[in-house]
Amino acid sequence: xxxxxxxxxxxxxxxxxxxxxxxxxxxxxxxxxxxxxxxxxxxxxxxxxxxxxxxxxxxxxxxxxxxxxxxxxxxxxxxxxxxxxxxxxxxxxxxxxxxxxxxxxxxxxxxxxxxxxxxxxxxxxxxxxxxxxxxxxxxxxxxxxxxxxxxxxxxxxxxxxxxxxxxxxxxxxxxxxxxxxxxxxxxxxxxxxxxxxxxxxxxxxxxxxxxxxxxxxxxxxxxxxxxxxxxxxxxxxxxxxxxxxxxxxxxxxxxxxxxxxxxxxxxxxxxxxxxxxxxxxxxxxxxxxxxxxxxxxxxxxxxxxxxxxxxxxxxxxxxxxxxxxxxxxxxxxxxxxxxxxxxxxxxxxxxxxxxxxxxxxxxxxxxxxxxxxxxxxxxxxxxxxxxxxxxxxxxxxxxxxxxxxxxxxxxxxxxxxxxxxxxxxxxxxxxxxxxxxxxxxxxxxxxxxxxxxxxxxxxxxxxxx
Numbered sequence: 172x173x174x175x176x177x178x179x180x181x182x183x184x185x186x187x188x189x190x191x192x193x194x195x196x197x198x199x200x201x202x203x204x205x206x207x208x209x210x211x212x213x214x215x216x217x218x219x220x221x222x223x224x225x226x227x228x229x230x231x232x233x234x235x236x237x238x239x240x241x242x243x244x245x246x247x248x249x250x251x252x253x254x255x256x257x258x259x260x261x262x263x264x265x266x267x268x269x270x271x272x273x274x275x276x277x278x279x280x281x282x283x284x285x286x287x288x289x290x291x292x293x294x295x296x297x298x299x300x301x302x303x304x305x306x307x308x309x310x311x312x313x314x315x316x317x318x319x320x321x322x323x324x325x326x327x328x329x330x331x332x333x334x335x336x337x338x339x340x341x342x343x344x345x346x347x348x349x350x351x352x353x354x355x356x357x358x359x360x361x362x363x364x365x366x367x368x369x370x371x372x373x374x375x376x377x378x379x380x381x382x383x384x385x386x387x388x389x390x391x392x393x394x395x396x397x398x399x400x401x402x403x404x405x406x407x408x409x410x411x412x413x414x415x416x417x418x419x420x421x422x423x424x425x426x427x428x429x430x431x432x433x434x435x436x437x438x439x440x441x442x443x444x445x446x447x448x449x450x451x452x453x454x455x456x457x458x459x460x461x462x463x464x465x466x467x468x469x470x471x472x473x474x475x476x477x478x479x480x481x482x483x484x485x486x487x488x489x490x491x492x493x494x495x496x497x498x499x500x501x502x503x504x505x506x507x508x509x510x511x512x513x514x515x516x517x518x519x520x521x522x523x524x525x526x527x528x529x530x531x532x533x534x535x536x537x538x539x540x541x542x543x544x545x546x547x548x549x550x551x552x553x554x555x556x557x558x559x560x561x562x563x564x565x566x567x568x569x570x571x572x573x574x575x576x577x578x579x580x581x582x583x584x585x586x587x588x589x590x591x592x593x594x595x596x597x598x599x600x601x602x603x604x605x606x607x608x609x610x611x612x613x614x615x616x617x618x619x620x621x622x623x624x625x626x627x628x629x630x631x632x633x634x635x636x
Contacts, residue, residue, distance in 0.1 A: 184361070184365055184368075185358065185361040185362050185365050186361075188357065188361035188365075189354060189357040189358045189361050192353065192357035192360070192361070193350055193353050193354045193357055196349065196350070196353045196357075197346065197349075197350055197353075200345075200346055200349055201346065204342045204345075204346070208335075208338060208342075211338070212331075212335065215331050215334070219310055219326055219328070219331065220297065220310070220312075222326070223310065223312045223324050223326050224295075224312065226249065226258075226260070226324050227295070227312055227314045227322055227324055229245075230242065230245065230246070230249075230260060230262075230322050230324070231314070231316050231322055233245045234262065234316070234320075234322075235316070235317065239270065239271060242262065242271055243271045246260045246261070246271060246272070246273050247273065249273075250273040250274065255273065255274045255277065256277050256327060256329075257326065257327045257329070257330075258273070258324070258325070258326055258327070259272070259273045259274075259275055259278050259281070259324070259325045260272070260273050260322075260323075260324050261273060261275070261322075261323050261324075262320055262321065262322050262323075263283065263320065263321040263323065264319070264320055264321075265318070265319035265320065265321075267283050267321075270320070278309070278325065281300070281309070281311065281323070281325060283313060283321065283323070284296045284298055284313060287313045287315065287321065290315055291315065292315050292316065292317055292319075293314075293315065293316075294314070294315055295312055295313060295314040295315070296312070296313045297310070297311070297312050298310070298311045298312075298313075299311075299328075300325075306329065307327055307328050307329035307332050308328045308332065309325045309326065309327055309328065310325065310326045310328055311323065311324070311325040311326075312324055312325075366390065367387075367390050367396030367397070367399065367400060368396070368399070370387050370388060370390065370400065371387050371399060371400060371403050374386065374387045374403065374407075375403075384411075386404045386407060387400040387403050387404055388400070389401075431462040431463075431465055431466055432462075432466075434458070434462055435458070435459050435462050435463075438455050438458050438459065439455060439459070442454075442455040469602065472602045472606055473602065475606060475609075476602065476605055476606050476609045486528070486529035486532060486613065487529050487530070487531070488527055488528055488529055489527070489528075489529075489530065490525050490526075490527060491525065491526055491527070491528050491529075491530045491533060492523045492524065492525055493523075493524045493525070493526055493533075493558055493565050493567070493634070494519050494520060494522070494523050494524050494558060495523070496530065496533060496534055496537065497517065497519060497537060497556060497558045497567060498517060498519055499534075500534065500537045500538060500541060500556065501515060501517035501541075501556050503538075504538070504541045504542070504545065507545060508545050508554055511545060511548075511550065512550040512551055513545060513548055513550070513551070513552050513553065513554055514552075514553045514554070515545075515553075515554050515555075515556070516553065516554070516555045516556070517555075517556045517557075518555065518556070518557040518558070519557075519558050520558060520559065520560065524558060524560055524565045525636065526565050526614070526634045526635070526636055527614075527636075528614045528634065529614075532610045532613070532614075533610065533614070533634075535606070535610060536606070536607045536610040536611060536632070537556075537567065537569075539603040539604070539606060539607045540567075540569040540607060540630050540632075541554070541556060541569060542603065543569075543603055543604070543630075544569050544570075544571035544573065544628070544630075545571075547571065547573040547574050547628075548571040548572060548573035548574075548627070549573065549574070552571065552572040552573060552627075553571070553572050554569070554570070554571045554572075555568070555569070555570040555571075556568075556569055557570070563635055563636060564616075564633040564634060564635055564636065565633070565634045565635075565636065566631065566632070566633055567631070567632040567634070568629055568630070568631050568632075569629070569630045570627065570628070570629040570630075571627045571628055571629075572626075572627040573627050573628065574624070574625065574627075575622045575623050575624040575625050575626050575627055575628055576620065576622040576623075576624070576628055577624050581620060581622065584604055584620065585604050585605055585607075585608045585618075586605065607630075607632075611632055611634070614634055614635075615634075615635055616632060616633050616634040616635065617632075617633045618630065618631065618632050618633075619631050
């Protein structure tokens with residue numbers, strides 16, 4: 172059980188963020204300490220070389236100004252002061268033989284570099300030597316002075332190397348402690364940053380249990396997490412809206428399909444229980460066909476609305492002249508309006524108005540609006556179809572002098588199957604305006620209505636060029 176739990180932890184984003192944070196911090200610390208160590212060792216080397224050169228010049232001055240005996244006393248004094256194990260000084264003749272020297276018993280075999288014989292007076296050779304059996308390295312300088320004599324001074328690097336070892340040890344301890352602190356801090360920071368994701372996850376799990384009411388609460392982890400929470404909440408709002416609409420549509424479908432199906436069943440049952448009259452059977456068959464056609468038409472319209480609103484309708488987009496389209500719709504519906512005793516007026520601009528869209532779908536939308544206007548306008552009324560433009564849109568207005576729409580019905584007239592009280596006595600299924608809205612929105616347009624009871628209605632469609 173613990174093994175599985177440990178595996179789950181190592182696979183979390185929190186753990187990986189912590190690991191990356193610690194690794195990056197460790198790399199930066201190691202790089203910084205490495206650079207500092209290089210800088211420190213370089214400065215220590217310069218300091219040692221500077222001290223040895225000063226000692227060489229001082230020794231050369233003593234020899235040239237005071238002679239060999241004074242040089243011996245100088246060597247004894249300097250090596251006693253520094254320590255016989257830390258410093259040696261000696262002078263050799265041009266043949267490499269020792270003329271005067273400090274105690275070399277602890278220094279081993281320090282030989283002259285081969286290249287020193289060929290250097291000019293005043294030149295020097297620097298060496299760093301390692302000897303078997305000696306713990307530390309030795310920094311040696313050999314300088315040629317006047318007369319071909321050689322002054323050689325060696326400095327034990329034990330103290331510098333011990334400082335470097337302490338630095339290594341301290342750096343290791345520092346890195347371990349720092350990684351521990353960084354790991355703990357990184358874990359808490361990652362947990363805090365991921366707490367917003369956990370809230371989203373918790374809400375998503377609730378959705379899986381049909382809890383669509385809960386929303387992801389906002390936190391202070393950062394704008395990115397809040398944006399994720401807002402996007403998730405917006406998605407939940409849309410999902411909840413779709414489900415509520417689906418429930419309402421389902422109820423409406425059940426209600427609207429019940430009537431024709433009940434009628435079909437009633438007629439069939441009445442005919443079957445009555446006398447065997449062929450004429451009645453034919454009448455029953457005709458009614459059944461009519462009701463089936465009504466059902467098929469209703470289902471087809473619902474499917475068209477669904478695919479259009481979902482954006483999966485494969486519209487044949489092209490450049491559509493709205494002047495010709497609106498004018499053609501007016502010609503088609505003028506006889507229908509005249510049969511009902513209505514006047515149909517068509518107002519068009521003097522030039523073509525082009526939009527990008529599906530000609531058939533746009534024609535369907537205008538036809539539905541005209542059909543509604545004629546249907547709800549009493550005898551002697553007027554229906555006006557007008558096309559206008561502004562800077563970015565083609566504006567289509569369908570105005571009637573009909574019964575109008577009550578204020579309480581206006582917010583819902585574009586809902587599927589919704590029919591106001593005044594329209595329930597008029598044939599229809601409550602899908603026409605929903606279909607129009609779906610088509611307009613699919614063309615990135617907008618539709619709105621202005622109406623008052625008894626004064627008629629105006630539907631305004633805006634389509635972008």
